[in-house]
Every structure is written in structure tokens, then in C-alpha cells.
Amino acid sequence: MSTENYIVEGMSCGHCEAAVTQEMQKLAGVSDIQVSASSGTLSFQSDGTVAEADVIAAVDEAGFDATRA
Structure with a gap:
């Protein structure tokens, strides 16, 4: 296992965090x-x-932009 880090633009609250988390949970291997x-x-x-x-696609599905940190 390795740690992956991304910058996510546009998040402002706990709801935003939950939306990104929910989409990321759909990815195998995470x-x-x-x-x-x-x-x-x-x-x-x-x-x-x-x-x-x-x-990046999962974060986009949540409504935000991501780039690798």
C-alpha cells in the first residue's frame, strides 16, 4: 500500500468532503x-x-477538480 495525495479545488464544507469520500469509496484498491x-x-x-x-474522474463526479499533489 502507498499513500496517494491530491489537491481538490472548490470544497468548502463537510458536505463537500462527504461527496468526495463517497465517490472515492466506489474505486477498487482504495x-x-x-x-x-x-x-x-x-x-x-x-x-x-x-x-x-x-x-480525477471520481472527484469530478463529486463536482470538484483534482490534481495530483
Whole structure:
């Protein structure tokens, strides 16, 4: 497992954090998801099979933009 870190733009509250977390939980190979609206960050444990494009798509589905930190 490795820690992956992303910057998420546009989050402002707990609802935003929950939306990103919910979409990330749908991805296989992802665990220990940490989302912070105050710092605009997303981090999670990856089993090495999670593609960056899938993470960006999941965050986009939640309504936000993500870039790898």
C-alpha cells in the first residue's frame, strides 16, 4: 500500500468532503480515505492498481477538480 495525495479545488464544507469520500469509496484498491475541505486535500491508501485518471474522474463526479499533489 502507498499513500496517494491530491489537491481538490472548490470544497468548502463537510458536505463537500462527504461527496468526495463517497465517490472515492466506489474505486477498487482504495482505503483509508481522508478529505479536508479546509486544506483542499485528498489522501488515501492505494494498493497500486488505482489510476490517476480514475481518481480525477471520481472527484469530478463529486463536482470538484483534482490534481495530483
